[in-house]
Amino acid sequence: MVCKIGADPSALQGSLKPCRVLESAPNGFTWQRIMKLGIDPNKNILRAFPTFVGQFDVPNAAQVNPILEKVILARESSAEGKSKSNIGGWHSDIDFHEWPEVKQTDIVDSFYSAVSNMVAMSAMAQKFNLKCHFVSWANVNRKGSHNAVHNHCNAHWSGVYYVRTPEYDTDDLDRAGDLTFYDPRGAVNMMAHPGKCVDGESIRIKPIQGRIVLFPSWLYHSVYPFQSDIVRISVAFNARVEQFSEL
Numbered sequence: 001m002v003c004k005i006g007a008d009p010s011a012l013q014g015s016l017k018p019c020r021v022l023e024s025a026p027n028g029f030t031w032q033r034i035m036k037l038g039i040d041p042n043k044n045i046l047r048a049f050p051t052f053v054g055q056f057d058v059p060n061a062a063q064v065n066p067i068l069e070k071v072i073l074a075r076e077s078s079a080e081g082k083s084k085s086n087i088g089g090w091h092s093d094i095d096f097h098e099w100p101e102v103k104q105t106d107i108v109d110s111f112y113s114a115v116s117n118m119v120a121m122s123a124m125a126q127k128f129n130l131k132c133h134f135v136s137w138a139n140v141n142r143k144g145s146h147n148a149v150h151n152h153c154n155a156h157w158s159g160v161y162y163v164r165t166p167e168y169d170t171d172d173l174d175r176a177g178d179l180t181f182y183d184p185r186g187a188v189n190m191m192a193h194p195g196k197c198v199d200g201e202s203i204r205i206k207p208i209q210g211r212i213v214l215f216p217s218w219l220y221h222s223v224y225p226f227q228s229d230i231v232r233i234s235v236a237f238n239a240r241v242e243q244f245s246e247l
């Protein structure tokens with residue numbers, strides 16, 4: 001079916017009128033303009049199966065980040081890193097939130113607050129009691145380090161907080177340092193939709209110092225490498241909801 005629709009948005013308003021068929025064919029037809037059906041996105045469109053990705057800026061990041069950077073680099077120099085989704089780089093144990101120096105800041109409270117916001121959005125609740133199992137770890141990436149495509153098991157929400165994010169504008173690699181999410185709808189790329197449609201595409205998020213990015217733990221993602229001689233420091237975490245009750 002070939003559609004020839006040259007009308008402006010005002011043509012979408014008004015009462016139903018039949019289209020004038022220009023020609024017929026065995027498998028379809030060509031029409032001159034769309035039927036005049038009004039559209040209100042809030043009334044006529046059901047946003048089925050949305051995937052929430054949150055972005056929250058920590059208000060006191062400028063004060064907290066130098067402390068975290070010093071603590072994380074000191075740990076890197078004295079403790080062997082773990083091998084998870086990271087290709088190169090350093091990955092700490094999953095007890096970052098228990099480090100004594102970290103407890104002297106309120107950064108973990110910001111992580112809890114961000115998770116609470118996402119639970120509120122997903123559960124469509126304003127007041128509730130919430131108990132989560134929480135793990136967190138520090139990451140240090142240098143030239144060539146990256147994270148393979150992966151997701152996080154045994155959790156509802158996962159997040160990353162950017163402690164130190166140098167500029168990548170002059171990096172030789174495309175998407176240098178980007179956090180990339182992949183469309184979870186497996187069959188969506190069976191037929192490409194025309195226009196500015198992102199079906200089957202990936203979504204790239206530039207790391208911004210002092211920002212938390214939160215997403216469903218099942219959502220596949222990766223971190224692109226960079227070639228600049230720089231250091232990037234982040235903290236990642238998982239939260240599993242164990243008790244939830246609306247008030």
